[in-house]
Amino acid sequence: MFQVEKHIKIISISIFVLGFDNCFMHYTEKIPPNQIHDGKEISLFRRHLPIKLKLNRSNIPKSIPVEFVEKIKDDKTNEYKLPSLHKQFIDNYIENYYSEEILAKFKINELFINNPNANIMVEIKALPIKIEVDKSSRLYSAFSLGMIPYQTYTYGQITFELVDLDQKEKIKEYTYKLNHRQYVGTSLYIFSPLILLFSDYIDHSGTANTYSIMWRAHEAFHRDLTYDLSRDPKLLERFYIHESPNYSLQIKSTEKGKEFEPLFQSMMESALIAKGFHLFDIDRSYSGKKKIDRSILIEKFIFERNLDGKEEVSKIKYEATCQDLISGNILWKQSISYATMQKELLDQEIIQIATQELFRQLSQDGII
The missing domain is CATH 3.40.50.10610 (ABC-type transport auxiliary lipoprotein component)
Structure with missing residues (x-):
């Protein structure tokens, strides 16, 4: 009888942990300016910039390197080996760097106006670089039944190119490094919604997919472009609309x-x-x-x-x-x-x- 109750408890705990193991919290670090700002006021006098957008997905890799903080020793061969990461997770991590959420952020930004006759095209090129798994945090998470979240890190970069369509030339580009953290654990089911109240750049989801990477990328580009435009009138002059056919x-x-x-x-x-x-x-x-x-x-x-x-x-x-x-x-x-x-x-x-x-x-x- 005791053994039956023990098995029931184990099964119940397993179901509980598995049920909440899909509680993900994502955070992408703030991106520093790509140049030193002079600290003066930035003002575009409520200008609206006509642009065309292009999300370049031509270089999506089939896979990216996965690094583990801690290696696992194989008792049979007495050699150290790296544990595997499910392909679906790798695909999700890669897709985060090509998310159409970046286009949505431009569309709700009052600075920009999407226009098919705009002279400036903003071409967005992303590149996921690697995934890093914190093996020790997974061990602690397992012992705590998920109350201590385990962590996974992804690293990449994104480039925003400004292309003058009339002159057929690239006039400027902004490249940023992206550092994204993912936390998974049962405790996030309770605490993650509360943490969201204190940051606009934390994403709570049920999968490894996140918008937080694109939120940070858009924030950095908007900040640096606004700064450059406020100090370079010639750059601002290139944002115009052709006569509509x-x-x-x-x-x-x-x-x-x-x-x-x-x-x-x-x-x-x-x-x-x-x-x-x-x-x-x-x-x-x-x-x-x-x-x-x-x-x-x-x-x-x-x-x-x-x-x-x-x-x-x-x-x-x-x-x-x-x-x-x-x-x-x-x-x-x-x-x-x-x-x-x-x-x-x-x-x-x-x-x-x-x-x-x-x-x-x-x-x-x-x-x-």
Whole structure:
């Protein structure tokens, strides 16, 4: 009987620990200025800087080095070896340095205005360097049933390049080292939400994914760029908007999209106008003698519902192409595919999400 109770206690404790082992707290160290500031007031007189953003994901590594503070001795071979780290964790750590949260921070920053006709592009290039696991803290955490959090560190760097699109040259770059700490433990379930009240740069999550790295990176870039612009009028002059070309929009649906084509076109037009595109109906533009500079063609639009096992899946697919009518060049082309099993979403909401997916990709690629 005693043995049964003992086993029940062990199982209960194990379930408790495993249940709260997904309590993560992330913190990224503050990044110092990349130059000595003179201490004088920084003021841009409430300027709004038009920019285009590009999150460069072309160099995402398949893996990065993992270093352990303490090696483990293999009793059989009498040699020291390094413990392994699950690939999913490594993938999560890498993805943290390419998170689209950095784009979201720019969009809510009042200093910047995303405009497809901006002269300055901010290209963001990240590079995760290594992961460091504190083996001793894992041991203490195990003995304390997770009350003492164990720690993992990730290191990397990020570069913000300012590119003058008219001059086709890189005019400035800001590079920062990133030091991120991750704490995992049962006690964080209680204390982490309280710690969040005292810092905007601590992230509490249920996985190894975090936004804190991008928060710190954006903070540092905003601080240093603002300082440089307040002291370099010539740099500030490069932030301007080109004359906006006139666009037309045409949609060609398949049979599976005909029913929803009017709604899709209406939402696409509204989204384009909201993003700063000068959009004209072809018939009206010609009658009003408006010159169309570029055309946006949506082809192969599909909206269908299929059964995936017992679940109904709503799918939208389409291809979007933008062509310069003067030169005949294709300026950009995107293939969009969106699927959801959320039954509570209305047709209008599904179409709206699929429409925004196009602009998310265009923004990530630095097109708008």
